[in-house]
Amino acid sequence: MPSYHPARSRRATERKGDVRERAILDTCEALLAHKGYDAMTVGGIAQGAGITRGALYFYFGSKQEAVTALVARTVEHLWERSRTTAQTDEPRQAIAAAMQRTVELWNEHGLVMRTAIDLSLTVPEIGELWNHTADLFIAAITAVLERAGVQAGTAPDQASSMARALCWMIERTFYHASQKSRDELQKASATCEHIWLISAGLIN
Structure with missing residues (x-):
């Protein structure tokens, strides 16, 4: 080679x-x-x-096209850094690592990510990018929940539905925290991690 x-x-x-x-x-x-x-x-x-x-x-034909490309670049970084979450064997470690990477990315690119969220309903290309990224994270969260013993499936108390709710909860929580300070992001991460651990049945 x-x-x-x-x-x-x-x-x-x-x-x-x-x-x-x-x-x-x-x-x-x-x-x-x-x-x-x-x-x-x-x-x-x-x-x-x-x-x-x-x-x-x-x-680029417009500022909208340029910002769409910026969002695409950012979500590529987002997914590359978080790809290993679904591949980590131990659920607690996977959850902790995922949340730490999420904090890092919101610290580095929070403004772009908030812009993507704000424009996702009015710019179809950005909406598609953001929703696709969410689907990747939902799949990763689902895998972690299933490894922790949560039953696979789409019922309200099963892994896929719980992962979807966790993903959008994390997004909205970080969206608001990132507008305040790095300390608030860290607190938001700790709260989301705690809720994810409870959802996975790893703590009471």
Whole structure:
């Protein structure tokens, strides 16, 4: 099997267009923090990325398209970091690890994630991305619950339905906590972890 050198590979394969697209998305994330979605403009994104307005349109046709791509990049990070949750054998460890990764991601990208939630009902592409991500997490939570002994199935007291409720509870709890402080996020995580452990029958 040939050896793999990450740094060399990136230098060899990352094209100028990739660098520009990343700069555009990084600028979108920064502008969300400083201006908010409604005040963002295509001109502002282009200026922040160091390109002309015309050059930006080569990559994205509107600020909505650019923000949709930013959401896509963020949820990819979200899923990559949390992929192992469904593969961890011990349910308590899986739950603790999942909640810690969730805190980290909301600390790093909370603004993008709140924007995704806010726009998910009015921008179909973002809604589809966010719902797909939720489905992946629901499947992971379901697997943890089943390993903890919760019966498989879709009845109200069975793993699939409980996982769906836990997923949306965690999303909404973190949405509100992330607007306050990192301490509030940590408290929210502890509460959600406690409820998940009770749901799994791991504590009384």
